[in-house]
Amino acid sequence: MLKNFALFISILLSNTAFSQNIKSVADYENLIKHYRYLKPDSAVYLSQKALNFARSKGDSNGVATILLQQGMIDDNNGKFEDSEKKYQHSLEIFNSLNFKKGIASSLIRIGVVKLRNGNYDKAIGDFLSALKNSESIKDNFGLMEANYNISWAYLDQNKFALALQYLKTAESYNLKIPFSNISLNIYNHFGVIYSYYNDFKTAEYYLRKGLQLSQKPEYQGLNINLLNNLAGVYSKQGLTGQAIKLQEEALARSRKIGNYLRELQSLLALSKTYTNTDPKKAISYLNQAVLLARAKEVPRQEIRFLQSLSNLYKSQGQYKEALETKDRQYVLADSFFYKKMSQNIEKLKTEYELSKSNARIKELSYINNRRQLELKNSVLYRNITLAGISVLLIILVLLYKQNQLKNKSNQEINRKNASLKKLLEEKEWLVKEVHHRVKNNLQIVVSLLDTQAKYLNNKEAIEAIDESAHRMQAMSLIHQKLYQGEDASIVNMEAYLGELTDYLKDSFSQSKNIQFKKLFDPLELDIVQAIPLGLIVNEAVTNSIKHAFDGNENNSICVALSGMENEHIILEIYDNGKGLPPDFNLETCNSMGIHLIKGLAQQIEGALTFENKGGLYIKVDFVADTNLTFSSRKEVFGEFLTQ
Numbered sequence: 001m002l003k004n005f006a007l008f009i010s011i012l013l014s015n016t017a018f019s020q021n022i023k024s025v026a027d028y029e030n031l032i033k034h035y036r037y038l039k040p041d042s043a044v045y046l047s048q049k050a051l052n053f054a055r056s057k058g059d060s061n062g063v064a065t066i067l068l069q070q071g072m073i074d075d076n077n078g079k080f081e082d083s084e085k086k087y088q089h090s091l092e093i094f095n096s097l098n099f100k101k102g103i104a105s106s107l108i109r110i111g112v113v114k115l116r117n118g119n120y121d122k123a124i125g126d127f128l129s130a131l132k133n134s135e136s137i138k139d140n141f142g143l144m145e146a147n148y149n150i151s152w153a154y155l156d157q158n159k160f161a162l163a164l165q166y167l168k169t170a171e172s173y174n175l176k177i178p179f180s181n182i183s184l185n186i187y188n189h190f191g192v193i194y195s196y197y198n199d200f201k202t203a204e205y206y207l208r209k210g211l212q213l214s215q216k217p218e219y220q221g222l223n224i225n226l227l228n229n230l231a232g233v234y235s236k237q238g239l240t241g242q243a244i245k246l247q248e249e250a251l252a253r254s255r256k257i258g259n260y261l262r263e264l265q266s267l268l269a270l271s272k273t274y275t276n277t278d279p280k281k282a283i284s285y286l287n288q289a290v291l292l293a294r295a296k297e298v299p300r301q302e303i304r305f306l307q308s309l310s311n312l313y314k315s316q317g318q319y320k321e322a323l324e325t326k327d328r329q330y331v332l333a334d335s336f337f338y339k340k341m342s343q344n345i346e347k348l349k350t351e352y353e354l355s356k357s358n359a360r361i362k363e364l365s366y367i368n369n370r371r372q373l374e375l376k377n378s379v380l381y382r383n384i385t386l387a388g389i390s391v392l393l394i395i396l397v398l399l400y401k402q403n404q405l406k407n408k409s410n411q412e413i414n415r416k417n418a419s420l421k422k423l424l425e426e427k428e429w430l431v432k433e434v435h436h437r438v439k440n441n442l443q444i445v446v447s448l449l450d451t452q453a454k455y456l457n458n459k460e461a462i463e464a465i466d467e468s469a470h471r472m473q474a475m476s477l478i479h480q481k482l483y484q485g486e487d488a489s490i491v492n493m494e495a496y497l498g499e500l501t502d503y504l505k506d507s508f509s510q511s512k513n514i515q516f517k518k519l520f521d522p523l524e525l526d527i528v529q530a531i532p533l534g535l536i537v538n539e540a541v542t543n544s545i546k547h548a549f550d551g552n553e554n555n556s557i558c559v560a561l562s563g564m565e566n567e568h569i570i571l572e573i574y575d576n577g578k579g580l581p582p583d584f585n586l587e588t589c590n591s592m593g594i595h596l597i598k599g600l601a602q603q604i605e606g607a608l609t610f611e612n613k614g615g616l617y618i619k620v621d622f623v624a625d626t627n628l629t630f631s632s633r634k635e636v637f638g639e640f641l642t643q
Helices: 002-019 025-038 040-056 060-076 080-097 100-116 120-137 140-156 160-174 181-196 200-213 217-236 240-257 260-274 279-295 299-315 319-376 378-454 459-484 493-507 527-547 592-603
Strands: 490-492 514-520 524-526 555-563 568-575 607-612 616-623
Touching: 025 040, 025 060, 025 217, 040 060, 060 080, 060 100, 080 100, 100 120, 100 140, 120 140, 140 160, 140 181, 160 181, 181 200, 181 217, 200 217, 217 240, 217 260, 240 260, 260 279, 260 299, 279 299, 299 319, 319 378, 490 493, 490 527, 493 514, 493 527, 493 555, 524 527, 527 555, 527 568, 527 592, 527 616, 592 607, 592 616
Parallel strands: 514 555
Antiparallel strands: 490 524, 555 568, 568 616, 607 616
């Protein structure tokens, strides 16, 4: 009671202090922006005062402007449904006024709500509509804001290249206009994207620039975001102490300004940082996040944190706690989604009944008017009826002719479609024939190389010819798979790598007693990526067979191809041989095989890793160019590394 009374007095004092200086909606808007993070309750009070002020002045533009501010206050409190209603209301007003700048601002805010709910396509659609409105009036701020939000939508989907493209466009407009909160958002997202690309120096530059410019009270929410993302940069570099210090500062600030969404963000960041070094603290922070989300009645957030907490319990062997947490997650998810579904059904039923009632009222009104018209002027009604029949006959004749033309057009379209289908089949056959002939030509080259090797006495020359033959065979297998399959441009990697590995195994002497292990997910790749991948396997396996083993028993080579989330694919080759020399340096190595592997990895834009793990371990991480279908990833080397 005392706390509420003190808050009321504080609001009254604030209102008294500023009321004499408020002369317009713009004055109210600036005050609301100032208090939105500093004192949210004061911002709510002032926004209602501003709304009443705008209505009393008959200022529709001002009403819509304050509705946007009220929506952003709801956003900060996680009341996304309430905020979207206010944004839609402001959009209706701006549309009625044909105020392009206001329309663009409302579309941006509506898109942000959809983005936060995971409706990325609809969100991007709203952002593009806002961009179009801003382009029509050449509004640099609107162009910057729209491009930034499109970048945000792609960033949320981990489409970093597209996100960076739109973010750079947003920055180009930012340089032309005065500083704003969007400027801070741009610096924040530059930090996130460059951190993903491991360009930590550039990431830290942008994040620190944003921190320096976000010290004002109205920028506190963004300041907390910047702190947490800078901590993420330090964490990725192994600077755990510095990361935790920043995250604890972000947590303290979020609690100070009473912004529970930023507090949840900071708690999650701390739990991730502590996961590997102090799991108990990580669990503690996640429990705090769960309790806060429950207290604020945001089930989506609570479900998310319960899932993370269950996984953490499981990783620590606390299976009972993990199971209890998972049960709570499922119960909450069922309750939340079924409740929302029931609300939607009731809403639709109400709207349906209302529309039926309105339709019935219109129907009765129409019948009554028609009867009155018939009584007043039966002759006119008869004439209208005859005219209507005449018009109907004309329409029927026109429809008949149009139908004839349509049938004729359909016949022509079907004829052309049949012709196109035939041409497509012929093209597909020709492509397969090309692949067949390429495969045969490569086989001839392999045979010629084998024949040439028999007439050579120089060991190095023979080895060079053998390696060339293996590379030719790797490409030959690709073309064989293409002309045998239904699609002449897609390669079944499970079958292809399996045959390639078997070929390499059979091509070398078995005196080294090498055991091969193959672990391939059922993936399909375009030929542009399949050929470099096959050549990488050829080079790596050939290198292991020739150089990794010194006559030991139980020699093993494992080749694995695994599909990950977001269309990432990982190729791993591992042997238990003697591994890399102590002075090995990937950048300065002069080996032809290593240079080939590096060049092929760059060709598919993959991240290449060489490591010693009880033998040589090679890893290539890249993104597929096609839509993939695969089962969940195997624990590729779990059993192998324990042998």
